[in-house]
Amino acid sequence: MTGMETVRIGIIGGGLMGRELAAVCGRWLHLVDHPVKPEVVAVADLNEGARNWFNQVSTVTTLTSNWHDLIDDPNIDVLYIAVPHNLHEEIYLAAAAAGKDFLGEKPFGIDLAAAAAIVEAIERSSAFVRVSSELPFYPGAQRCFEIAQSGALGELVDVRSGFSHSSDLDRNKAINWKRQQATCGEIGVMGDLGMHVAHVPLRLGWVPSDVYALLDNIVTERPSPNGPANCDTWDNALLAMRTPGGAGRDFTMLWETRRIAPGQMNTWYFEALGMDAGVRFSTRTPATYQQFALRGGKQIWEEIQPGNISAWPVISAGIFEFGFADALLQMWAAYLAERAGALGDRFGTATPQEALAAHRVFDAALRSAQSRTAIAL
Numbered sequence: 001m002t003g004m005e006t007v008r009i010g011i012i013g014g015g016l017m018g019r020e021l022a023a024v025c026g027r028w029l030h031l032v033d034h035p036v037k038p039e040v041v042a043v044a045d046l047n048e049g050a051r052n053w054f055n056q057v058s059t060v061t062t063l064t065s066n067w068h069d070l071i072d073d074p075n076i077d078v079l080y081i082a083v084p085h086n087l088h089e090e091i092y093l094a095a096a097a098a099g100k101d102f103l104g105e106k107p108f109g110i111d112l113a114a115a116a117a118i119v120e121a122i123e124r125s126s127a128f129v130r131v132s133s134e135l136p137f138y139p140g141a142q143r144c145f146e147i148a149q150s151g152a153l154g155e156l157v158d159v160r161s162g163f164s165h166s167s168d169l170d171r172n173k174a175i176n177w178k179r180q181q182a183t184c185g186e187i188g189v190m191g192d193l194g195m196h197v198a199h200v201p202l203r204l205g206w207v208p209s210d211v212y213a214l215l216d217n218i219v220t221e222r223p224s225p226n227g228p229a230n231c232d233t234w235d236n237a238l239l240a241m242r243t244p245g246g247a248g249r250d251f252t253m254l255w256e257t258r259r260i261a262p263g264q265m266n267t268w269y270f271e272a273l274g275m276d277a278g279v280r281f282s283t284r285t286p287a288t289y290q291q292f293a294l295r296g297g298k299q300i301w302e303e304i305q306p307g308n309i310s311a312w313p314v315i316s317a318g319i320f321e322f323g324f325a326d327a328l329l330q331m332w333a334a335y336l337a338e339r340a341g342a343l344g345d346r347f348g349t350a351t352p353q354e355a356l357a358a359h360r361v362f363d364a365a366l367r368s369a370q371s372r373t374a375i376a377l
């Protein structure tokens with residue numbers, strides 16, 4: 001691929017996340033020496049209002065209600081597929097069968113069987129496919145990842161990874177597809193937030209062997225235009241896991257996903273503690289990460305400001321502060337650079353195999369909650 005080649009992107013599902021991608025492309029100039037330049041050229045969405053939002057995006061030439069149009073369009077290089085979870089399998093399978101490169105939204109299939117079928121199809125296909133997960137691209141998270149990956153933590157003691165918000169604290173919030181098993185999946189909140197939590201541990205090779213899950217459905221009914229509707233997904237999930245750490249010893253790992261976490265707006269965190277050192281980062285304090293050290297017999301947590309030093313370099317000054325939109329920009333920069341063979345040793349977007357590994361954990365969590373026992377993976 002040559003310098004600044006245009007990559008024409010088609011969005012299937014022009015809702016919350018589809019619009020974010022159009023905005024990401026609009027600020028691509030922030031990236032320094034990226035090998036390609038993405039343009040959203042087409043959008044498929046059933047909803048006319050959703051489609052019409054893209055009239056303001058000057059590069060968009062196709063708006064359609066039929067997603068097959070985008071899969072069949074030879075002028076589209078990459079698809080971003082961001083639709084309700086019950087549609088993942090059909091659309092991802094069609095994209096893979098057509099050999100179309102795509103970034104698929106998590107959870108990458110409504111359940112384990114769907115994820116397995118998708119990953120199998122991708123392995124048979126020439127398509128370059130990755131899974132959306134942007135939060136590990138915060139500079140503080142990147143530094144924690146690098147420290148953990150370097151082995152500096154020593155023998156692992158405990159790892160915690162979580163994502164909590166409270167958009168469902170309001171019992172009067174109307175029902176939507178994310179709050180119903182049929183469209184969101186039986187795994188509920190784990191499908192919504194779990195890939196974000198699994199990405200860094202799995203990238204570090206920390207694959208649990210046993211899962212004990214506490215799942216909670218707190219609000220069981222929500223208003224709908226036709227009266228109260230059944231809200232039958234898990235709101236919160238706490239997964240306690242045994243994880244092989246080498247040398248014949250397991251360490252403890254906790255994955256926490258909550259739609260009802262009073263006091264949390266949208267907090268993603270990662271913490272890893274070893275016998276020699278520890279790291280922790282939270283998007284609640286996005287400009288800093290913390291590092292634990294034993295020095296002269298003293299236990300010290302230090303706070304470090306990593307600055308605006310992202311995985312892909314940007315024109316913004318190193319003292320400027322990083323936010324959610326920057327994380328999305330970085331994720332897309334990573335996906336498109338990796339597709340162009342130019343990612344180098346930078347942090348990559350989540351892989352289909354990682355999505356499948358996460359699904360195995362969520363599936364075991366369902367069985368654990370049902371049987372009230374730990375489940376071996």
Ligand SMILES: NC(=O)c1ccc[n+]([C@@H]2O[C@H](COP(=O)([O-])OP(=O)(O)OC[C@H]3O[C@@H](n4cnc5c(N)ncnc54)[C@H](O)[C@@H]3O)[C@@H](O)[C@H]2O)c1
Pocket residue numbers: 012013014015016017018044045046047050065067081082083084085087105106107132133134191192
């Ligand atoms: N990475 C993240 O941070 C993040 C955040 C939120 C959601 N998501 C994921 O993104 C995906 C979409 O979520 P969202 O929040 O954008 O949802 P959304 O409801 O805002 O948007 C989904 C869009 O898909 C459209 N759609 C439904 N059926 C369709 C069909 N058959 N053909 C074409 N379009 C169709 C809907 O009309 C809607 O506009 C989900 O997989 C979700 O888990 C990711």
